[in-house]
Amino acid sequence: MSQNFAFSLAATDGTARTGEIRTPRGTIRTPAFMPVGTAATVKAMMPESVASTGADILLGNTYHLMLRPTAERIDALGGLHRFMNWDKPILTDSGGFQVMSLASLRKLTEDGVTFKSHIDGSEHRLTPERSMEIQRLLGSDIVMCFDECPALPADRARIEESMRLSMRWAARSRAAFGDRPGHALFGIQQGGLEEDLRAESARALRDIGFEGYAIGGLAVGEGQEAMFSVLDYAPGQLPQDKPRYLMGVGKPDDIVGAVKRGVDMMDCVLPSRSGRTGQAFTRRGVVNIKNARHADDPRPLDADCGCPACRNYSRAYLHHVFRSGEMISGMLLTWHNLQYYQDLMQGMRDAIRAGRFADWEAEFHANRAGGDIAPL
Numbered sequence: 405m406s407q408n409f410a411f412s413l414a415a416t417d418g419t420a421r422t423g424e425i426r427t428p429r430g431t432i433r434t435p436a437f438m439p440v441g442t443a444a445t446v447k448a449m450m451p452e453s454v455a456s457t458g459a460d461i462l463l464g465n466t467y468h469l470m471l472r473p474t475a476e477r478i479d480a481l482g483g484l485h486r487f488m489n490w491d492k493p494i495l496t497d498s499g500g501f502q503v504m505s506l507a508s509l510r511k512l513t514e515d516g517v518t519f520k521s522h523i524d525g526s527e528h529r530l531t532p533e534r535s536m537e538i539q540r541l542l543g544s545d546i547v548m549c550f551d552e553c554p555a556l557p558a559d560r561a562r563i564e565e566s567m568r569l570s571m572r573w574a575a576r577s578r579a580a581f582g583d584r585p586g587h588a589l590f591g592i593q594q595g596g597l598e599e600d601l602r603a604e605s606a607r608a609l610r611d612i613g614f615e616g617y618a619i620g621g622l623a624v625g626e627g628q629e630a631m632f633s634v635l636d637y638a639p640g641q642l643p644q645d646k647p648r649y650l651m652g653v654g655k656p657d658d659i660v661g662a663v664k665r666g667v668d669m670m671d672c673v674l675p676s677r678s679g680r681t682g683q684a685f686t687r688r689g690v691v692n693i694k695n696a697r698h699a700d701d702p703r704p705l706d707a708d709c710g711c712p713a714c715r716n717y718s719r720a721y722l723h724h725v726f727r728s729g730e731m732i733s734g735m736l737l738t739w740h741n742l743q744y745y746q747d748l749m750q751g752m753r754d755a756i757r758a759g760r761f762a763d764w765e766a767e768f769h770a771n772r773a774g775g776d777i778a779p780l
Contacts, residue, residue, distance in 0.1 A: 408426075408427070408428050408585055408586045409425075409426070409427055409428075409586060409587070409588045409615055410425070410426045411423060411424070411425050411426075411434075411615075411616070411645065411646055411647045412424055412426075413645075414757065415756050415757045415759075416756070417755070417756045417759050417760070417761040417762075418664070418761065418762070419639070419640075419664065419665055419666040420435075420663050420664050420665075420666065420752070420756050420761045421434070421435075421666060421668065421756065422434060422435065422752070422753045422756040422757055423668070425493075425616075425647055425668075425669075427493045427545050427546075427586065427588070428545075428586040429485070429491065429492055429493045429494075429545055430460060430491075430492045430493055431460065432460040432461045432493060432669075433460055433749075433753060434647060434668040434669060434753075435659075435663045435667065435668050435669065435670070435749055435752055435753065436460055436461060436668065436669050436670070436749060437459070437659065437669075437670050437671070437672075437745045437746065437748070437749050438459070438461050438462060438463045438495060438669065438670065438671040439454055439457075439459050439462055439463070439671075439675065439676070439742055439745075440462075440463045440465075440671055440672065440673045440676065441462045441463060441464050441465075441488065441490075441494075442464070442465040442468050442673070443465065443468050443469065443472070444464060444469060444478075444484060444487055444488040445488060446462065446676060446738075446742075447676045447677075447680065447734075447738065448676060448679065448680060448731075448734040448735045448738040448739075449676070449735070449738055449739065449742070451488065451489045451490045453739060454490075454742060455490075455492065457711070457739070457742045457743045457745075457746045458743075458746035458747070458749075458750060459492075459742065459746055460492060460493065461492060461493040461494065461495060461545075461546075462490055462492070462493075462494050462495070463494070463495050463496070463497065463671045464484055464488075464494050464495070464496045464497075464542065464544065465496070465497060465499070465502065466496050466497055466498055466499035466502075466535060466538050466539060466542070466548075467497075467499035467502035467503060467530075468502070469484070469496075469538075469542060470499065470528070470530075470538050471521050471523055471528070472523060475537075475538040475539075475541035475542055476541060478541065478542055479541040479542070479543070483541075483542065483543030484496075484542040484543050484544065485543060493545040493546065494542075494543075494544055494545055494546070495544065495545065495546035495547075495548070495590075495671075496539045496542055496544040496546070496547060496548065497548050497651070498535045498539070498547075498548040498549060498550040498551060498577075498592075499530050499535055499538070499550070500517075500530075500535070500550050500551045500552060500553060501553050501651075501652075503517050503519050503530055504517075504552055504553050504554070504555075505555075506519050506520070506522070509522070512552070514569070514572075515531055516529055516530050516531030516532065516534070516550075517529070517530050517531075530550065531550070531576075532549070532550040532573045532574075532576035532577040532580055533576065533580040535549075535550035535577065536550070536577055536580040536581050537580070540584070544587070545586075545587060545588065546587070546588045546589075546590060546615075546616065547581060547587060547588065547589045547590070548589075548590050548592060548618065549570075549573065549574045549577040549578070549589065549590065549591050549592050549614075550573050550576075550577050551570040551573055551574065551592045551594060551620060552566045552569055552570050552573070552594075553566075553570075553594065553620055553621050553624065554566045554596070554621070554624075555624050555625055556596060556597065556621070556624050556625045556626040556630075557625070557626070558596060560596075560598060560601075563594075563595060563596035563597075563598060563601060563621075564598075564601055566594060567594040567595045567596075567601050567604070567605050570592065570594045570605070570620075571594075571605060571608040571609070574591050574592070574608070574609060574612055575612050577589065577591075578591075578612050578613070578614070588614075588615035588616055589614055589615055590614055590615065590616040590617060590618050590647075590649060591609035591612060591614040591616075591617050591618065592609075592617075592618040592619075592620040592651070593605045593606055593609060593617060593618065593619050593620060593621075593638065593641070593642065594620050594621045595621065596621055597626060597630055597633070597634055599634075599637055602634065602637070602638050602641060603641055606638075606641035606642055609642075610642075610643060614646070615646065616646050616647040616648070616649060616669075617642040617643065617646055617647070617648055617649070618648070618649040618650070618651050619634075619635070619638050619639065619642075619648065619649070619650045619651065619667070620651050622634060622635075622650065622651070622652070622653070623650075623651070623652040623653045623654055623658075624652075628657075628658060628661070631653075631658070632661050632665070635650070635661070635662055635665040635666075635667065636665060639665055639666035639667055640666065647668045647669055648666060648667050648668045648669070649667070649668065649669040649670070650662050650667045650669070650670050651670075651671065652671065652672060653670050653671075653672055654670065654672050654674065655672075655674060656685060656744075656745070656748060656768075656772075657769075657772070659745075659748065659749075660748070660752070660765060660768055663752050664761070664765060674741075675738065675741035675742050675744070675745050676738045676741065676742070678690075678737075678741055679734055679736075679737035679738030679739075679740070679741045679742075680734040680737070680738065682694040682726045682733070682737065683737070683741075684705045684706075684713075684722075684737050684740055684741060684744075685740075685741050685744045685745070686705055686706040686709070686744065687706060687708060687744075687771050687772070688706075688771055688772065688774055688775060689772050689774075689775055691705055691719070693705075693719065693722045693723050693726050693733075693737065694723070694726055694727065695723075698719040698720060698722070698723040699720060699723050699724075700720055701718065701719035701720050701723070702718045702719070702720060703718065703719055704717070704718065704719070705719060705722065705740055706740070706744070709740065709743060709744065709747070710743070711739050711740045711743035711744075712736065712739060713736035713737065713739055713740040714740060717736060722736060722737065751764060751768075752764065
């Protein structure tokens with residue numbers, strides 16, 4: 405197991421928890437939201453701007469980076485942190501989710517997956533061992549096991565077969581990861597919406613032993629109600645003294661519901677993707693800046709937000725630059741959204757420490773239910 409990587413809980417409130425993940429590259433405050441830097445960049449953002457929002461860690465994507473510019477090239481240039489000018493921790497996913505989404509372009513065997521690049525059609529192969537090698541070349545602080553993640557809905561037999569394959573791959577990932585002080589390997593629980601299969605997966609992962617544990621196979625088409633029903637039990641199936649990471653989630657109310665149920669880490673492309681398409685998350689709900697009602701609106705997006713978009717620009721200006729197709733639109737709205745998400749996480753951390761998470765959650769939902777209706 406890795407040295408110089410540690411997780412500690414500072415407080416709990418019901419099943420919600422707050423604490424710290426300590427790594428040689430810095431401390432990650434939990435619950436934590438990880439902005440997604442798929443291709444070694446958070447789209448429309450400078451690294452220092454991402455850091456200014458309060459982000460302690462970024463996510464990079466093994467699949468995309470192995471294809472372009474290649475892990476070997478990044479390694480030769482000093483590793484992913486130097487390459488993208490980010491000196492805080494980086495988590496990389498294993499590439500499994502992206503490869504599995506290629507359905508018609510892949511061939512799955514016990515050994516791994518052969519697939520064709522979406523960029524140029526070239527053929528590549530990913531196995532647990534190759535995924536570990538790529539993530540080592542990238543220099544990831546937190547490495548994810550190679551797994552298979554079927555889309556939902558799927559029949560039980562398919563989920564069971566996939567989960568057991570992922571557990572065999574998890575053991576191979578652990579062996580291939582080796583002894584890397586200062587770096588951590590996370591196992592990924594699978595099992596779809598089946599509680600007994602999730603329990604079997606959790607037992608297998610605990611027997612192997614990991615520095616952290618992810619809840620995979622959710623946010624893949626099942627809907628929030630089904631996701632929450634799984635999260636009512638899945639975090640509790642995993643070790644209490646290790647970080648729990650819910651992959652690919654999500655909208656603000658998804659995140660709040662996940663933290664309420666004991667999740668420590670999340671990631672999602674939504675803040676940056678929404679920013680580029682004219683959507684801004686605020687404490688009173690989502691603002692669609694493209695709408696004509698904002699054309700003469702002198703207010704900020706959110707009067708309580710300290711990001712540059714809210715401090716320095718009106719809704720009218722943001723509406724104008726979005727309608728004009730100016731790059732600054734995506735930059736400012738993404739910055740705002742990332743700030744909103746980090747403020748959301750800080751609010752939950754503070755509420756858990758104070759033992760008032762239930763009150764905080766009620767206020768969160770009440771504010772959003774009120775809508776974006778403040779008068780001009």
